[in-house]
Amino acid sequence: MANVPEKLHYSKDHEWVRVEGETGTVGITDHAQHALGDVVYVELPKVGDKFEAHEAFGSVESVKAVSELFSPVSGVVTEVNESLQDEPEKVNTDPYGEAWMIRIRVGSAGEVDGLLSSAEYEDYLKAETE
Amino acid sequence: MKSHTPKATPHVTQNEALIFERSHPGRTGYSLPPLDVDETPLDELVPVEFRRDDGLEGLPEVSETDVVRHFTRISTWNYSVDLGMYPLGSCTMKYNSRLNEKVARIGGFANLHPLASDTDAQGALELLYELQEHLAEITGLPGVSLQPAAGAHGEMTGIMIVRHFLDARDGQAEKGAPRRDVMLIPDSAHGTNPASANLSGFKVKTVKSTPEGLTDLDVLRALCAEGDIAGLMLTNPNTLGLFERNIKEICGIIHDAGGLVYMDGANMNALVGVARPGDMGVDVIHLNLHKTFSTPHGGGGPGSGPCCCTKELEPFLPTPRVVKNGGGEGDTYKLDFDRPQTIGRVKAFHGNFGMAVRALSYILTHGRDGLREATEAAVLNARYIAEGLKDDYDKPFDSPPMHEVVFTDKRQARKGVHTLDIAKRLIDYGFHPMTIYFPLIVGGAMLIEPTESVGRAEIDQFIYAMKQIAREAQEDSDYVLNAPHTTRIGRLDEAAAARKPVLRWKPQEQASAA
DSSP, rough: OOOOTTTOEOTTTSSSEEEEEEEEEEEEEEHHHHHOOOEEEOOOOOTOOEETTTEEEEEESSSSSSEEOSSSSOOEEEETTTTHHHHHTTHHOOTTTOOOOEEEEEEEGGGGGGOOOHHHHHHHHHHOOO | OOOOOSSSSOOOSSSSOGGGGGGOOOOSSSSHHHOOOOOOHHHSSOOOOOOOOSTTTTTTOOOHHHHHHHHHHHHHHHHOOTTTTOOOOTTTOOOOHHHHHHHHHHHHHTTOTTTOOOGGGGHHHHHHHHHHHHHHHHOOOOEEOOOOOHHHHHHHHHHHHHHHHHHHEEEEEEEEOOOOOOOEEEEOTTTHHHHHHHHHOOOEEEEOOOSSSOHHHHHHHHHHHTTEEEEEEEESSSSTOOOOTTTTHHHHHHHHHTTTEEEGGGGGTTTTTTTHHHHHTOEEEEEOOOTOOOOOOOGGOOOOOOEEOOOOTTGGHHHHHHEEEOOOOOOOEEEEEOTTTOOOOOSSTBBBOOOOOOOOHHHHHHHHHHHHHHHHHHHHHHHHHHHTTTTBBBSOOOOOSSSOEEEEEEEHTTTTTOHHHHHHHHHTTOOOOOEOOTTTTTTEEEEEEOOTSSOHHHHHHHHHHHHHHHHHHHOOOHHHHHHOOSSSSOOOOOOHHHSSSSOOOHHHHHHHHO
C-alpha cells in the first residue's frame, strides 16, 4: 500500500503540497512514483513562473512514459529543486522529502480546501485501483 | 578430462565484441603504392588549428575482413517483419512485399534526377498523380499532397492547412484580430498530436474518454462552448483499437463550433476499402504509407505521410502540386506552382518518391477487393487474439476491437509480474513484443496489432506463448521477472541506461578512471 503522510494536501493528479505560511512545497506522491516506475528525468519550471491550479508545471519521465506534472495550487514559483537534474532517482526513493519539486507562493490560503486530505486521498486510491 | 578448444572466432550465435575491441595497432584495410610525386606539407593543406593532435586515439584499427565479418555478424541479430510477427500496436508492421521493392528499383524511377524537367519526368509525374487519385478515392478526400516525409510531418502539414484556412475564412490574417487557437485532442491520442498542434501555435485542450474508451460527447460539447475552437485532432479507430461510432456527430459538433476535424490516419489499416473518413465528415487526414500501404517501417524507411483534404481546403495544400492536362494527344502531367493560398513547400522535391512507387504497387496489386480483404483480415486477426486471450489477461474494454487490441497486466500484477516482464518473456518465445505502456490512459497497457500479414498458425503460436506466460506468472513469477533467458544479453537495466547513459566507447583505462 502506498505511503500517504498526514498533514499534506493531495490532488487527484497525484501531487502533494505542504503549506507553511505563504509557501507551498509540491511533489508527487508515493503512489505516483510507484505507478511511473524508475524515474529518469524531471523537467521543472523556472523561478518566477506563474501557474494556475491544475496547470501543467513540468514533466517527469520514467522508463515507461513521460507524464505531465500538475500544480495542485496556483501561485508563483519561488524555488526549484535543482538536485533532481542529477539525481532523478530521488523521486522513487524519497518522494515526500528530498524529491520535493517546486516551492510556490500560494495564491490564496483557501486554495488547499479544494484538495484531498490524506484520508480522502487513500480512499481515492482505493477506489481507483478496484 | 575436460578439453578446451579455443575457437578462432566466436560462433555467430554468440556475443560479438565491439569493433573497437577488434582493433590491433597498425592494422589497416588498405595498401597504398609508394608516393611518386612530391609530398605536400600538411600545413599547406590543413592549418594546424584545425587538426587534432591525439593521433586519432581510440579509432578502431581493423582490416576489411574484420569490418565485413563484424557487421555481417551483428546484421543477423535484427528482428524484422521478414523473420516473423511484429505485433507492435499502432505501428501496423505489415509485410513489405518483394514486388514493391522490385518496382521501386526500375531504373526510370530509381535513377531519375529530381531536377529533371516535367517533360523528361512524365512517367514519374503520372505515377504521383495516379497515387494521389487512389488515395483520394480511399479516403474520400479529393485534395492530396504526397510531400510530407512521415506521419508527424503529415500531421503538421494538415494542422498548418487548418490554420491557413481559418485565417482566410475568418478574415483575420490581415486584421491581426484574435484567432481561433484551441485544438481539442482526446486523451487517448498519439503523443505527436499535441506536439504538432503546439508547434503550429495552437492551445491544446484535452477531451476525456468515456469508460467505454470513446470520445465523451458531453465533454466535447462543453469544451466547444468555451469558444475559440480551431479544430479537433482525432484518431479513428482510436489508439484503444475502438471505432469512434459517433464520428458523424463528433464532426457535426466541431463544425457547428466553427472548427475543422483533422483525423490522424495512423490506424487506417482498419478502414481501407470499407469506410472513408471523407464520408464521416473529416476535413483533413494524413496517411502513413509505411504503415497502411506496406512501405518499409522503422529503420528501413524512410516514411511517407501524405496529407488528404476536402475540396475547400485543397487551395492550401503544399506546392508544387502534380496536375494532369487533358490534351488532344493524350494526357500530360506537370508541376503546378501557381497556388496563391498554399501553405508553401514542406519537403524538398516530391516527398520520398521511392515510397510513392511502392505504395502504388501495393494498391495496384491488391485492387479494390484485395484492399478490402486485407482490412477485413487485419480486423479479424486482432479480434481472434482478443477472444483468444480474454480469459488470461485483463481486457479493459468490452467492445470488439478493430485492427488492434489492448490488454493490461492487472491480473499478473497481483503476482508482481508487470507488462514489461511479460514483454521481455515474449522474446524468449521468438516474438517481437507488442507496444507496451501505450495508450497512457490504460495502466500497464499491452497494445497488440497483428496486421493481415500473419496466418492462423502463427497467431495461434502467439496466443499459446501469451497463455504460457500468463501461467508462468501464476506458477513461477520469478522466471518471468528475470526474462529473457534465451538471448545473448539478459534483462537490461533501462533506468541506469537512461539516467547515466554511456554514449560512446572509451579505451579501458579511460573508462575505469572515469
